[in-house]
Amino acid sequence: xxxxxxxxxxxxxxxxxxxxxxxxxxxxxxxxxxxxxxxxxxxxxxxxxxxxxxxxxxxxxxxxxxxxxxxxxxxxxxxxxxxxxxxxxxxxxxxxxxxxxxxxxxxxxxxxxxxxxxxxxxxxxxxxxxxxxxxxxxxxxxxxxxxxxxxxxxxxxxxxxxxxxxxxxxxxxxxxxxxxxxxxxxxxxxxxxxxxxxxxxxxxxxxxxxxxxxxxxxxxxxxxxxx
Numbered sequence: 413x414x415x416x417x418x419x420x421x422x423x424x425x426x427x428x429x430x431x432x433x434x435x436x437x438x439x440x441x442x443x444x445x446x447x448x449x450x451x452x453x454x455x456x457x458x459x460x461x462x463x464x465x466x467x468x469x470x471x472x473x474x475x476x477x478x479x480x481x482x483x484x485x486x487x488x489x490x491x492x493x494x495x496x497x498x499x500x501x502x503x504x505x506x507x508x509x510x511x512x513x514x515x516x517x518x519x520x521x522x523x524x525x526x527x528x529x530x531x532x533x534x535x536x537x538x539x540x541x542x543x544x545x546x547x548x549x550x551x552x553x554x555x556x557x558x559x560x561x562x563x564x565x566x567x568x569x570x571x572x573x574x575x576x577x578x579x580x581x582x583x584x585x586x587x588x589x590x591x592x593x594x595x596x597x598x599x600x601x602x603x604x605x606x607x608x609x610x611x612x613x614x615x616x617x618x619x620x621x622x623x624x625x626x627x628x629x630x631x632x633x634x635x636x637x638x639x
Contacts, residue, residue, distance in 0.1 A: 441635045447478050450471060451542065465546055466546065493631075494515060495508045495509055496518070496627065497521070502520040506518055506523060509568075518575070520576055523576075524565070524593065526563070528556075529592065536553060563592075563594075563597045570597070570599055575607070576604060579619075580610050
């Protein structure tokens, strides 16, 4: 998600066409909600002034309120709610799935790797004010001191299902660390579906098509006639 365009990018109103997945899913008959992450797009609030210790936790809270909204809508099946995202949206979708069991499926693109293999264990990218500053202040940005890893996030989502797109040339999230995290989660291959073809830190049509099929199959969704 682009900091400037925010929600307009997944909604297909600005930014990269390959990240307009909310618009594409709506065309397939899904009810979609594309919220801004704090300090992205039009959402200029300061989560720390509100008492939060991380922007990540504020994002989780906001996204859970988004699930409340979806669950209140008569056109939404409460047993068929999912989250999807790329990069920042990819790990925020996982965090939401870990905290909210109403999210029955998660599709994450280029969204995570094990902390030990994130830039060879340099966690500065996770510890600035846009994510979790306490990774530095409380745990010295040291993967060995971290109280959780993405294997734990994935385990918290189970038995709900996860689709993981982790291309082999992703420069942000080291691909073998993705495999390590999935293996350590204890999930079966049917619970976490991993797609690791050649590719860079993008969400190309082939991966989006697989993600949409995964969501449709997991949620029992059938596209409208003519879609």
